[in-house]
Amino acid sequence: MSNFEALFDYIQEISGKLLSEDDKRLLMAHFKPKKLRKRQYFLQEGDVCKYIGFIVKGSARTFTVDEKGHEHILKLSLENWWLADFESFYLLTPSRFNIEALEDLEVLQSSNAQIEDFLKPIPAFSAMANVISQNYTIANQKRMQAAMSYTAEERYEDLISNYPHFLQRFPQNMIASYLGLSPETLSRLKKNSFK
Amino acid sequence: MSNFEALFDYIQEISGKLLSEDDKRLLMAHFKPKKLRKRQYFLQEGDVCKYIGFIVKGSARTFTVDEKGHEHILKLSLENWWLADFESFYLLTPSRFNIEALEDLEVLQSSNAQIEDFLKPIPAFSAMANVISQNYTIANQKRMQAAMSYTAEERYEDLISNYPHFLQRFPQNMIASYLGLSPETLSRLKKNSFK
DNA sequence: AAATACGCTTGATGTAGGTCAATACAAGGT
DNA sequence: ACCTTGTATTGACCTACATCAAGCGTATTT
Numbered sequence: 001m002s003n004f005e006a007l008f009d010y011i012q013e014i015s016g017k018l019l020s021e022d023d024k025r026l027l028m029a030h031f032k033p034k035k036l037r038k039r040q041y042f043l044q045e046g047d048v049c050k051y052i053g054f055i056v057k058g059s060a061r062t063f064t065v066d067e068k069g070h071e072h073i074l075k076l077s078l079e080n081w082w083l084a085d086f087e088s089f090y091l092l093t094p095s096r097f098n099i100e101a102l103e104d105l106e107v108l109q110s111s112n113a114q115i116e117d118f119l120k121p122i123p124a125f126s127a128m129a130n131v132i133s134q135n136y137t138i139a140n141q142k143r144m145q146a147a148m149s150y151t152a153e154e155r156y157e158d159l160i161s162n163y164p165h166f167l168q169r170f171p172q173n174m175i176a177s178y179l180g181l182s183p184e185t186l187s188r189l190k191k192n193s194f195k
Numbered sequence: 196m197s198n199f200e201a202l203f204d205y206i207q208e209i210s211g212k213l214l215s216e217d218d219k220r221l222l223m224a225h226f227k228p229k230k231l232r233k234r235q236y237f238l239q240e241g242d243v244c245k246y247i248g249f250i251v252k253g254s255a256r257t258f259t260v261d262e263k264g265h266e267h268i269l270k271l272s273l274e275n276w277w278l279a280d281f282e283s284f285y286l287l288t289p290s291r292f293n294i295e296a297l298e299d300l301e302v303l304q305s306s307n308a309q310i311e312d313f314l315k316p317i318p319a320f321s322a323m324a325n326v327i328s329q330n331y332t333i334a335n336q337k338r339m340q341a342a343m344s345y346t347a348e349e350r351y352e353d354l355i356s357n358y359p360h361f362l363q364r365f366p367q368n369m370i371a372s373y374l375g376l377s378p379e380t381l382s383r384l385k386k387n388s389f390k
Numbered sequence: 391a392a393a394t395a396c397g398c399t400t401g402a403t404g405t406a407g408g409t410c411a412a413t414a415c416a417a418g419g420t
Numbered sequence: 421a422c423c424t425t426g427t428a429t430t431g432a433c434c435t436a437c438a439t440c441a442a443g444c445g446t447a448t449t450t
Contacts, residue, residue, distance in 0.1 A: 064344055072343045087333040133328040138282040140335035147342050148267045148375050149259055180343050185407055187429055377438055382399055
């Protein structure tokens with residue numbers, strides 16, 4: 001038995017609507033619990049992202065590998081976040097991203113086709129989908145602006161104030177990559193900001 | 196009389212659905228034509244973005260000004276694109292962005308409240324909204340990845356292949372800012388890639 | 391038609407942050 | 421308990437790109 005309550009609570013909170021017992025049954029029938037151990041991949045570059053996952057427990061990173069072999073983390077994800085490469089998921093194209101568990105991971109996953117099945121019948125779910133897509137658009141806009149206008153130090157301070165728990169959950173080299181910095185630079189930057 | 200046909204065509208093409216005559220009347224009643232001359236602002240930093248605009252003719256830039264007074268262009272927009280700071284528009288918070296006409300601009304604009312009025316009644320419109328939000332998410336993901344993983348030159352080549360018409364419509368210094376480069380760097384970069 | 395502003399290029403110089411390498415320590419696996 | 425692997429720090433050096441400044445051609449403005 002897996003924790004569907006986390007998913008139900010999440011949908012109800014984000015959408016501001018209640019789920020009926022039928023809704024819940026429908027969700028339980030279409031979302032499958034899946035466990036990944038640390039280091040396992042939820043998605044590998046080149047594969048189509050067939051599933052979207054809701055994180056019940058654990059953490060993950062979404063990253064690319066460039067031609068020089070360097071990794072770039074685009075997203076760090078925790079409990080109550082969705083896990084997917086949306087481009088690949090929506091368009092069914094091969095993904096350029098890897099998604100890897102950073103801690104043992106429990107997700108509830110569902111396929112593109114199945115999601116369509118309850119977008120219409122469950123009003124709370126489609127309301128949630130709309131809110132999320134708004135939030136994503138906003139977050140992306142902010143992140144893009146930060147990447148363009150802020151210095152490394154400002155971006156780090158931004159992270160501290162917006163996602164303070166990241167510092168506890170993710171090692172510093174992951175944070176550095178997420179900020180677009182080398183681990184050395186982040187280390188130095190922290191030292192200087194403390195004097 | 197203004198060109199609503201462009202808007203109708205756009206909605207129908209993106210959504211894959213037809214608009215009824217009633218739909219069209221509803222849209223015409225709620226979207227108002229607005230003209231801006233080159234250099235005029237569609238949105239100013241600090242104001243709430245009350246309107247979303249559909250560009251019928253012309254072009255615009257969305258940019259921020261940092262504390263050193265430097266401008267950073269986040270978006271360049273042309274015909275058949277939507278114009279808004281979605282964060283401000285959705286949440287009704289003061290915007291950090293400016294949106295300025297780069298050429299004489301004709302838009303069809305509507306307020307947040309009015310948009311809600313036809314999200315439900317016009318199926319083609321809500322289908323379009325969903326597709327657009329998907330496209331935005333995808334485009335943002337790509338852009339973020341490009342900003343993190345690519346060099347200046349790669350980003351420029353990316354732009355050439357994805358938006359070749361940008362080079363005709365926007366001056367080079369705007370392109371540079373959009374790519375996160377100084378105008379001098381872009382100029383040099385072009386010279387080198389031609390040998 | 392003159393005056394002004396704007397956009398592009400080129401050169402000289404500056405700097406934020408990357409790369410490489412060494413060390414130290416903590417954590418997991420067997 | 422040992423060995424391996426991952427993570428953080430620090431120093432020396434490097435590079436991509438920014439900044440500053442000057443010159444030039446082409447639009448705009450008056």
